Amino acid sequence: MAEFTLPPKSRVKPGKTHDAAGPDAKKKRAFQIYRYDPETGDNPRMDTYRIDLSKCGPMVLDALLHIKNSVDSSLTFRRSCREGICGSCAMNIDGTNTLACTKPIDEVKGDVRITPLPHMPVLKDLVPDLSHIYAQYAAIEPWMKTESPPPTRERLQAPEDSDALNGTDGKGPAACILCFCCSTACPSYWWNSDRFLGPAILMQAYRWLIDTRDEATGERLDQLEDPFRLYRCHTIMNCTKTCPKGLNPAKSIAEVKKMMVERK
Ligand code: SF4
Numbered sequence: 001m002a003e004f005t006l007p008p009k010s011r012v013k014p015g016k017t018h019d020a021a022g023p024d025a026k027k028k029r030a031f032q033i034y035r036y037d038p039e040t041g042d043n044p045r046m047d048t049y050r051i052d053l054s055k056c057g058p059m060v061l062d063a064l065l066h067i068k069n070s071v072d073s074s075l076t077f078r079r080s081c082r083e084g085i086c087g088s089c090a091m092n093i094d095g096t097n098t099l100a101c102t103k104p105i106d107e108v109k110g111d112v113r114i115t116p117l118p119h120m121p122v123l124k125d126l127v128p129d130l131s132h133i134y135a136q137y138a139a140i141e142p143w144m145k146t147e148s149p150p151p152t153r154e155r156l157q158a159p160e161d162s163d164a165l166n167g168t169d170g171k172g173p174a175a176c177i178l179c180f181c182c183s184t185a186c187p188s189y190w191w192n193s194d195r196f197l198g199p200a201i202l203m204q205a206y207r208w209l210i211d212t213r214d215e216a217t218g219e220r221l222d223q224l225e226d227p228f229r230l231y232r233c234h235t236i237m238n239c240t241k242t243c244p245k246g247l248n249p250a251k252s253i254a255e256v257k258k259m260m261v262e263r264k
């Protein structure tokens with residue numbers, strides 16, 4: 001019988017500890033943060049930062065900014081709007097993909113563990129390389145395609161058609177902020193991201209399929225009719241569960257599959 005040895009539990013070793021809370025700290029909390037700098041050639045590590053929460057705002061992004069500004073300026077992460085609109089600060093917090101700017105620190109029990117979005121190449125620390133997923137986004141041609149002559153004014157849309165895009169509750173496919181929390185939580189995308197488009201991109205594909213102003217529906221469906229691009233979705237639903245905006249990419253994918261069946 002072949003010998004089997006368990007692989008090491010994790011390649012990410014504990015790193016440095018920065019005790020920045022001070023003896024008078026009113027509310028101490030530890031943040032374990034993934035660190036990786038490809039320029040050093042070192043393996044990734046988890047650094048621990050002990051800080052005083054009374055010195056920063058209530059969200060995980062506030063703590064990251066406090067650490068960067070006051071404890072360790074080398075810590076690298078993306079952020080922009082700080083109000084859940086730009087999708088830049090998507091990361092894995094306490095085991096779940098979410099936005100650091102809308103995740104309250106108080107929702108995490110114990111140390112706050114932060115790693116980059118899973119299964120993406122890491123450029124540095126909490127910054128994943130999004131080139132591949134953006135190339136997939138470009139591949140679905142996310143713009144209005146028309147053949148009819150342009151009207152004298154803008155192309156109009158009935159309110160109910162607009163509702164289908166935006167959702168009457170504001171949670172339609174057009175509300176997606178392209179944070180990619182969903183795609184990077186999808187096991188099918190982890191294993192097949194070279195060919196499977198994943199939930200974020202498929203929901204955008206659906207957004208253009210149902211836009212009544214777009215005139216390339218057949219061509220768009222042709223592009224998706226593929227065992228990998230669309231049909232690698234096995235309705236595991238991780239995408240919908242993790243979406244920090246409360247959207248439902250799994251339902252959008254199901255609707256695309258339905259459109260495929262209905263056109264036959
Ligand atoms: S429903 Fe489909 S896209 Fe969403 S996590 Fe599951 S397999 Fe991935």
Ligand code: SF4
Binds near residue numbers: 180182247249
């Ligand atoms: S569907 Fe949700 S999780 Fe996925 S990219 Fe859009 S906003 Fe982010």
